[in-house]
Amino acid sequence: MVERVTATDSALALIEKLKDRHGPLMFHQSGGCCDGSSPMCYADGELKTGRSDVKLGEIGGTPFYIAKDQYEYWKHTQLIIDVVNGRGGMFSLEGPEGKRFLTRSRVFSDEERAALQKQE
Template structure:
């Protein structure tokens, strides 16, 4: 039996920042928008601190926290695996919870093989 392939993963370095944010804020959520001010920087909020738009895609979880992306961005990147990483510095958004730590989350993308794409975990859509 084939297991479903995850659409999102996290580096150890990013996970350490997430643990720090969990201790301070509790439950979290991630949202990656598709343009304007925040560009495509993934943002981290307290759970419920951001409301996904209708038909945005929840592509998986990171340490049990939902990872949402903009519906239009998902259509562009649905063939890609997202790996959440973190770097020193300030991203363009500034609203994300890691910003006061002098960190910014970023995404590394890898295209799925055709076989992987056929066996992906299902996507949840907001209503």
């Protein structure tokens, strides 16, 4: 099964730390408003999702969403969530840790695109 979103080991470790502190979490790929285009981490249910959001999958047992219009731009890529030092989105839970989540991506191969079409 091809995953639309994955996470590095560093990101998974930070997710576990945040879960210990805040309980269940959720992610939403920001569309570039206040905090730029970055993955935002919230306590589960803190951000209301709706019909205009697509659930890409889960990272570290945590649901990951993206807005439909942004999904249309990125649907040919796998999102790889990483973590780097520095301050990120002011609304995202990792901010006080001195770290920020970062989205990297890679283009799906032809075989992966075909497999994704079968999965849908």
